[in-house]
Amino acid sequence: MIQIKRTSSAPSVLSTSSAQNRYNRPSVVKALHKMQHGKCCYCEDYIPDSGRGKEVEHVRPRSKFPHLAYDWNNLLLACTACNGAKSDQFPTSPGGDLLILDPSDPALDPEDHVSFIVKEDGDIGLGSPVSLEATLGLAIPRAGSPLGEETIRTTKLYQSHHVKKRRDTLRGLRRCYLGLLYEIKKASKGESNAIKVETLKNELRDFVGGDKAYASLARAFVREYRLARLGVHPNL
Numbered sequence: 001m002i003q004i005k006r007t008s009s010a011p012s013v014l015s016t017s018s019a020q021n022r023y024n025r026p027s028v029v030k031a032l033h034k035m036q037h038g039k040c041c042y043c044e045d046y047i048p049d050s051g052r053g054k055e056v057e058h059v060r061p062r063s064k065f066p067h068l069a070y071d072w073n074n075l076l077l078a079c080t081a082c083n084g085a086k087s088d089q090f091p092t093s094p095g096g097d098l099l100i101l102d103p104s105d106p107a108l109d110p111e112d113h114v115s116f117i118v119k120e121d122g123d124i125g126l127g128s129p130v131s132l133e134a135t136l137g138l139a140i141p142r143a144g145s146p147l148g149e150e151t152i153r154t155t156k157l158y159q160s161h162h163v164k165k166r167r168d169t170l171r172g173l174r175r176c177y178l179g180l181l182y183e184i185k186k187a188s189k190g191e192s193n194a195i196k197v198e199t200l201k202n203e204l205r206d207f208v209g210g211d212k213a214y215a216s217l218a219r220a221f222v223r224e225y226r227l228a229r230l231g232v233h234p235n236l
Contacts, residue, residue, distance in 0.1 A: 010072030113148035137166035
């Protein structure tokens with residue numbers, strides 16, 4: 001999950017139409033899809049801009065906050081799995097503070113609260129609803145973040161289909177990383193191919209781009225393996 005920079009101008013249909021489902025109109029969906037680089041606001045999987053496979057998400061559920069049903073700042077786009085998992089859940093503290101992450105909140109960076117296990121021997125961290133057999137690619141609270149833990153639980157980012165897709169991304173990351181290490185080792189023997197080295201670095205940089213699926217997973221990988229020392233930084 002990465003921070004989503006919300007566009008300031010809301011689709012006009014939200015204020016000019018009186019239809020009860022105007023939050024779900026094509027112009028709203030397309031605006032959200034573009035704003036989110038075509039990704040689910042929670043799991044970061046790619047979603048279509050039309051047809052099935054995505055749903056308009058109300059951060060504050062319209063069943064509990066009907067006055068925010070058409071509020072642009074309360075709308076995001078989620079895949080059907082994440083939207084179905086969250087449903088109308090809205091965990092709050094006794095003081096009324098939201099206990100899950102709103103990816104479009106400019107005051108909170110989701111990557112400070114949600115991370116992933118990117119090594120086979122990674123520590124699973126706080127109590128997880130899945131077994132230790134499936135730790136690679138698992139979403140975990142970063143630094144024990146309560147916000148991260150509740151967000152993972154509420155949106156079910158621990159589910160196996162999410163983990164499987166993250167593992168596929170990790171395979172690509174590892175292939176590039178190991179290839180880069182191999183080329184660097186060759187360089188130490190005077191056999192370096194500078195073009196190959198830069199190509200592999202660019203491939204790794206491409207994974208962390210905000211428009212890429214599972215960018216936050218890739219950034220966790222870059223941090224874990226300290227790739228900034230090789231010129232590949234977690235945030236571009």
